[in-house]
Amino acid sequence: MAxxxxxxxxxxxxxxxxxxxxxILYRKIEQIVTRVQDETEGVPVRTVKSFLTKxxxxxxxTDIVQWMMKNLAIEDPGEAMHIGSLIAAQGYFFPIxxxxxxxxDDGTFYRFQAPYFxxxxxWEPENTDYAIYLCKxxxxxxxxxxxxxxxxxxxxxxxxxFARKWEFIFMQAEAQVKIDRKKDRVERKILDSQERAFWDxxxxxxxxxxxxxxxxxxxxxxxxxxxxxxxxxxLIEEAQSHSPVHTSSLARKGTKEAIEKEIxxxxxxxxxxxxxxxxxxxxxxSYTEQYQEYDPFVVSPEPSNxxxxxxxxxxxxxxxxxxxxxxxxxxxxxxxxxxKDPAGxxxxxxxxxxxxxxxxxQFWLAVQDLKRLPLxxxxxxxxxxxxxxxxxxxxxxxxxxxxxxERTSHNLKDPGRYSYEDAQPETEQQGRRTSLEKFTRSVGxxxxxxxxTGLMQSS
Amino acid sequence: xxxxxxxxxxxxxxxxxxxxxxxxSISPEMATQEVQPNETLSNLKAExxxxxxxxxxxxxKLHDVELHQVAEKVDGLGxxxxxxxxxxxxxxxxxxxxxxxxxKRRIVSSSQDGKVIVWDxxxxxxxxxxxxxCTWVMACAYAPSGCAVACGGLDNKCSVYxxxxxxxxxxxxxxxSVAMHTNYLSACSFTNSDMQILTSSGDGTCALWDVESGQLxxxxxxxxxxxxxxxxxxxxxxxxxxxxxxDKKANVWDMRSGQCIQSFETHESDINSVRYYPSGDxxxxxxxxxxxxxxxxxxxxxVAIYSKESIIFGASSVDxxxxxxxxxxxxxxYTINVWDVLKGTRVSILFGHENRVxxxxxxxxxxxFCSGSWDHTLRVWA
Numbered sequence: 015m016a017x018x019x020x021x022x023x024x025x026x027x028x029x030x031x032x033x034x035x036x037x038i039l040y041r042k043i044e045q046i047v048t049r050v051q052d053e054t055e056g057v058p059v060r061t062v063k064s065f066l067t068k069x070x071x072x073x074x075x076t077d078i079v080q081w082m083m084k085n086l087a088i089e090d091p092g093e094a095m096h097i098g099s100l101i102a103a104q105g106y107f108f109p110i111x112x113x114x115x116x117x118x119d120d121g122t123f124y125r126f127q128a129p130y131f132x133x134x135x136x137w138e139p140e141n142t143d144y145a146i147y148l149c150k151x152x153x154x155x156x157x158x159x160x161x162x163x164x165x166x167x168x169x170x171x172x173x174x175x176f177a178r179k180w181e182f183i184f185m186q187a188e189a190q191v192k193i194d195r196k197k198d199r200v201e202r203k204i205l206d207s208q209e210r211a212f213w214d215x216x217x218x219x220x221x222x223x224x225x226x227x228x229x230x231x232x233x234x235x236x237x238x239x240x241x242x243x244x245x246x247x248x249l250i251e252e253a254q255s256h257s258p259v260h261t262s263s264l265a266r267k268g269t270k271e272a273i274e275k276e277i278x279x280x281x282x283x284x285x286x287x288x289x290x291x292x293x294x295x296x297x298x299x300s301y302t303e304q305y306q307e308y309d310p311f312v313v314s315p316e317p318s319n320x321x322x323x324x325x326x327x328x329x330x331x332x333x334x335x336x337x338x339x340x341x342x343x344x345x346x347x348x349x350x351x352x353x354k355d356p357a358g359x360x361x362x363x364x365x366x367x368x369x370x371x372x373x374x375x376q377f378w379l380a381v382q383d384l385k386r387l388p389l390x391x392x393x394x395x396x397x398x399x400x401x402x403x404x405x406x407x408x409x410x411x412x413x414x415x416x417x418x419x420e421r422t423s424h425n426l427k428d429p430g431r432y433s434y435e436d437a438q439p440e441t442e443q444q445g446r447r448t449s450l451e452k453f454t455r456s457v458g459x460x461x462x463x464x465x466x467t468g469l470m471q472s473s
Numbered sequence: 474x475x476x477x478x479x480x481x482x483x484x485x486x487x488x489x490x491x492x493x494x495x496x497x498s499i500s501p502e503m504a505t506q507e508v509q510p511n512e513t514l515s516n517l518k519a520e521x522x523x524x525x526x527x528x529x530x531x532x533x534k535l536h537d538v539e540l541h542q543v544a545e546k547v548d549g550l551g552x553x554x555x556x557x558x559x560x561x562x563x564x565x566x567x568x569x570x571x572x573x574x575x576x577k578r579r580i581v582s583s584s585q586d587g588k589v590i591v592w593d594x595x596x597x598x599x600x601x602x603x604x605x606x607c608t609w610v611m612a613c614a615y616a617p618s619g620c621a622v623a624c625g626g627l628d629n630k631c632s633v634y635x636x637x638x639x640x641x642x643x644x645x646x647x648x649x650s651v652a653m654h655t656n657y658l659s660a661c662s663f664t665n666s667d668m669q670i671l672t673s674s675g676d677g678t679c680a681l682w683d684v685e686s687g688q689l690x691x692x693x694x695x696x697x698x699x700x701x702x703x704x705x706x707x708x709x710x711x712x713x714x715x716x717x718x719x720d721k722k723a724n725v726w727d728m729r730s731g732q733c734i735q736s737f738e739t740h741e742s743d744i745n746s747v748r749y750y751p752s753g754d755x756x757x758x759x760x761x762x763x764x765x766x767x768x769x770x771x772x773x774x775x776v777a778i779y780s781k782e783s784i785i786f787g788a789s790s791v792d793x794x795x796x797x798x799x800x801x802x803x804x805x806x807y808t809i810n811v812w813d814v815l816k817g818t819r820v821s822i823l824f825g826h827e828n829r830v831x832x833x834x835x836x837x838x839x840x841x842f843c844s845g846s847w848d849h850t851l852r853v854w855a
Contacts, residue, residue, distance in 0.1 A: 035761035042785040086783045100806050273517045280524035289771040290535045295543035301752045302798045309796035310840040321558045321841045321855035386666030388685035432729050
């Protein structure tokens, strides 16, 4: 038996949260299906004569695909078939001769589902309903109602599971058959097929996706725990479902404190100085342009993308301590790029040491590492950094302006991961402005013997 | 029907966690309250609404042009040939999350069946497997060192497992419980080191934890509903991260102070995924409203929306290519849509998965991206 999600989704309801993700989807699909069936704008739904019988109320797969391509701005019929198949799998239309809910771009006949059976009604049919359905199918002597193998297996399993209730189920099935017999022949054909399609959604054939499965994170908003699940055949459930529901521990938005907080926040936002869109656009474009040659999805990496050729040379080159021109050029983009690349970091430090100015960077690196330590090691390390870089007579003494120095000294009375936040900007910018340019220039020279163009980008 | 027993077991556990001592105090806002029908409250609401309108007007003044208009002068991208290059089979149920190792080839993935698997995606070999004590492991992350993975889900916790080189060693034995929330764990991420983890939860909060001691370093309150996703700023010096939730908001947080410093609310439904643009100045989001959007932090505004009439299913996960030119979106209609970030157009649609795409990440060097799906598989595309 196909495992459905009803085990974890809680009790059904006819009043779902209209905003829930599922409902948003259903409304969109319903709009589409309504349009497809529209008399003027849609596909002609007609009765088709076939051998000795008439097939009422159908459209062809091609009809639907063509309509979707025209009305949903889809260029590729494959895409239209895919979306169409998903809409069918959700239960909004179905092939009249197949349990597999998919859309084909051919003469296959499809019928639209009755709104009574739409998923937006939050159906979570119980196995008792399914048992009644399968049972009543066996009571009717029509080839089109014969059970498929998997349905026969399901029926057998249900008979075992409901052994004690079976008389009740049998009676219900008989009652349903009586009701059905009273209906007009053509109407019955249509309703039978719609009912079958409903069960194809809630008890899918083997190999078919169960579209009623829910994302457990979204479960709780779809359920109303007070109401009993509706039965397809009008049965009153004796017991409520005991399935667990994740209860919400969150406040509603209307509290006074929440709004006060929001007002403070909004005022802060109003004071914020923002950039014009034109400037933002230029900035995004220039960043992308700068990095585009390094983007394997835009420019194929040299010698090849390992994933497409199974050749790992590209990775070996990137890891080597002997970087190529393209890689070195990237270091010039920002201090961050230099430091991200182990070879860049090494060479930059060596360079700074040769210039007797590596203390600033060493300090900056030490402060970054401080933030990554386990909590219990932080206080000691913070003191070590002070001793190394900032104390009187420190071995790797660095320069801070007196204000930053005061603040940092104060911070260290209660040392923590952010004790050096006030010291950072100064040293970081010093590092970037002067050293990086010199560095990239010198590496460029040593690599190629000429200046590499475009290195002067300081961040 | 064994599934239902498993879920009853979950409820039992949930109720224990909810009544036990939590490591951070529950704010007064957490008790459910009716909106008070008194004057002060409605005045406050009015004030708040006025400010919102004023803010919107101020921001609109700076909106002098659309991104895609400026991007007209940029060269169009050529035809893309992106194919599945590897398929990772082994999970017994829906794949819910995945993350790349810094070595650019290893992947950790987690599933509804409670299993967390570490793969060498290049060879498709499974290297480690852990069985969690709960189903629906919705979050997993690789440690920067490559020596550990973190994961969690319905157990409301985030646990760290060191990866042993010894294949026979039982990883579950060395498990370390780090984070504790009062509802499901939706996402987790190591910061720049193995020593800290950032988590988001169905309890509406995010939190920063010290791995070694399990201590809560900072908590982040502000979302009015479940937080579904988070992403750390790409910069080494960055002290910020973004989160997205069922309240349709995307928030930017200061890790040091715990304050929300920026907030964006333009989506019409849950935000399932947020990801920084590589420069750190912008971020993208994917939502159940079937759109992906780009927000710029300097403009403090939504600057692009990626949508099509034919895309009606929610976007579950998004990520940028290395340069930020492409945005990959995994959707609940089983497809992956590839967007030109600057021009706003779709450049490709990828079929292959047989059920929802639930996770998507670009590899650390941008040579490929991996998608995880409810069809139990992961695919690597390049």
